[in-house]
Amino acid sequence: MTVNTSRNTIEFGCKPVTIEDIVAISRGASARVTDDAASRQRIEASAQFVKDLWQEEGVIYGVTTGYGDSCTVSIPPHLVEELPLHLTRFHGCGLGREFDRAHGRAILASRLASLSRGYSGVRMELLDRLASYIERDIVPVVPEEGSVGASGDLTPLSYVAASLVGERDVYFKGERKSAAEVLQAQGLAPLQLRPKEGLAIMNGTAVMTAIACLTFDRAQYLAKLATRLTAMVSVALKGNTNHFDGKLFSVKPHPGQGQIARWIHDDLQAAEVARNSDRLQDRYSVRCAPHIIGVLQDSLPWFRQFIETELNSANDNPIIDGEGEHVLHGGHFYGGHIAFAMDSLKVAVANIADLVDRQMALLMDVKFNNGLPSNLSGATPDRAMINHGFKAVQIGTSAWTAEALKHTMPASVFSRSTECHNQDKVSMGTIAARDCERVLELTEQVVAAGLLTATQAFYLRKQQSDFDHSAITPTLESMYAEVREYFDIVDEDRALEGVLRQTIQLIRDQRWELYPND
Template identity: 60%
Template sequence: MTHPAEPTAPLILDGGALSLEDVLDVTQRRRRVTLSTAPEFRARIERGQRFLARLLKEDGVVYGVTTGYGDACTRPVAHQDIDDLPRQLYTFHGCGMGQILDIEAARAVVLVRLVSLCQGVSGVSFELLERLAWLLEHDVLPVIPEEGSVGASGDLTPLSYLAAVLCGEREVIDNGTRRPASDALAERGLAPYRLKPKEGLALMNGTAVMTALGCLAFARCAYLAQLSTRITALSVQALDGNPYHFDAELFAAKPHPGQQQVAARLRQDLHAPRTPRNSPRLQDRYSTRCAPHVIGVVEDALPWWRQFLTNELNSANDNPLIDAEAGKVMHGGHFYGGHVAFVMDSLKQAAANLADLLDRQLALLVDSRYNHGLPSNLSGASAERLALNHGYKAVQIGASAWTAEALKLTMPASVFSRSTECHNQDKVSMGTIAARDALRVLTLVEQVAAATLHAAVQGVELRSRLNDAGAVPERLAAFVDSVRRDVAPLAEDRAMDSDLNHLCGLIRRRHWRFYDA
């Protein structure tokens, strides 16, 4: 497998705060991860484990270390069995189902769990941190089934696959190849790790999966907001629309910052700095006129989505936590993923609205009753071949289907709390399901964006050929040229799936740069 070139500066983990962009850099292999060599960092990690070991010698009671798990917390574990308890935890949680996380998501999960443990209050060994960093360095990643977490008491089932892989069990994706973890470790001369007391809980009893998926969803949604703005500008140009719907003074009257930013970007794209006394056409349909109001919801939500996810990323979220300085064990519920669940539920709703917006623009573009003189279905065929060719007719049907599916998935997952585990976990966040839903919605939005982008570029080119058409604004003309380097115009009908899949890949990789991105 060929990896992209990496910057010279690695990401050094020392318990300090990371950004969402740091996570993305690691997941996409733009940066290596190393643990800080500062003595104070290692000392902070080791203090927690030494305090825990001392407590065990003094016959202290620590949940999940000297007791059973969950509702079995009142059941003491014999001293001679304490070392076997972590393996029991990841073993009985090996019941994940469904599709497996892709490589990018798996890397994000490993990193996010490592960042949490680097806070120094989880009672783990420095060696465990080194093992997690080793997985990232060697691109040996746990095979993690998507399904099985209710998002409180942490992502127990999916994270059991991370714990098991460290111990040489289950499967890994080793530089792109799925194989037994034991083989991958043995090939590199690394003995399976034996989890120490509390380390099973520390690995599994946290929000790493939902947070990792949330970081990826955030980046994809932020990009889609900017792409939707550019596609809207193309649609306005293709439809010979009113570029003055985005007037600065108009938007000053409703001062949502993100909405104003979208309007400003549209003004830049359309070269429409100031509204004349009489606009060429009074009012366009809502899917173009109200685009800043739809896309602006995403732009205005991005800062607080970022805040919630960044706080979760940089938190210690297992249970119990170890305060070696104060000499106490703190039992709580930081594994509860309510903040991530709320971000993901709101994000998928806002993102689905982008699909609905773009789908409506596409419907206008292909309909000769509303597209102001463009060919029916934006067909690029010659006049004598128009009756035989159908242009974007089926693409618009597909976009409508993808939009409907995205909208269907916007039911908030966080309101579907279930009482589980003998009513110990009687209120749960559903954060991981919300994150998985959000990623599926984003995939559908990307498909709608690809379809509308393809059609809008065609529409701009067809508009420019009309006798009364003005010049295409410079920014849009340059963007159309860049798209045409990847997909050809639609003249005679052809199967469009390869074009759309290619565009979806470019969107997923955030190929084009927009505005201040």
């Protein structure tokens, strides 16, 4: 992802935080806790109530009791203040790859969004420290694996809590360093977590929600890019523009589907010039593209609602209502909504990979590509027999698509009973989110290949004397030209890994401005 150099500041604790806010922080935006008096009063009252209650020998889960199945174990008063540190330490068992800096920043922001609601029993000092981490770009190193997504993201979030007390590692100024070293260099004293604060940091859905925000942003862009790519493929195949007519979609009025059709229709300037192909009906991967991409486009609003509601919720346990003086024991750490959203999003995105893979197959095959060279080779006739154009790229695309489709098995149905059967039904939300991210990575690879393939097809069409050049509208010509700035046409076989990787990065950086008026 690109880094936001404007350093805009996102405020937490007063108004709702959006997906775009979390994405902005992942790219470099800063954070601050609100100065709103009512919000700060609610936060401070929650922390004070925890302090007063345990000192009066009240019973609070995770404060005066052990954790999970150990909730029947009473903690003597002289050990209560040590308990949070033990929680951070025994959960230090994460494995697998580690989240990068962008993900780490999103995780910090997601946890700050929840804790700043003022129902978690944490001090303002802790919230300010999380905001300071974002401001100073101190990012905990968090392993990806180890959360079942109910009782929250305990193990990965333990790495956030541990960094606050000066333990484990952080990313700082492009390097991995010990948290203790960085805190000392920054003049920050390690926090001593108060009762409930370790649990408040760890017992929530911040990791899965942070990933969900980032995947939503990527999927939203992919829907637009796949739409533009479909318009290019339609032109390259001499397709029938009438497939995207507004009247047609008025009788099946899914709004997102209709929006995709309008975008393709506008890209083709179909209202100005009707270009009918030799076929009355194009094959499904072109004709039905609005119906396929439209599933994702129509799902985005409810994905947003699920994600942003979770993002702006108090999602730990117990909930501390300081102003009403209630301790509410429940299960708000359960990541079911994020799990369902991510399991659903990855299916919609994988269908984009499958769509583009099929479109590429049409472009490559002389039986279907309406007069283009085999495998889109740009070789001269005397050298065509030894050149293979995009043949291997299509094979690779088939592999990436198959892997994306394989990952669409819903993670949320694989609940496991764990922790002495206390956590006997869990969400698997973090695994679902990570799976969704993997599907997005693979689909971005497929779309990158599709974009280069369509650009090559455009070039080859332009060389044909009977081609109607007005079919390549200014919008599509601009897209073609932007890709050609870094992509040389394949007229002789060469390795394409480098340009594929470059295109993937441009997609992830959201390099092309698509449909700016929508």
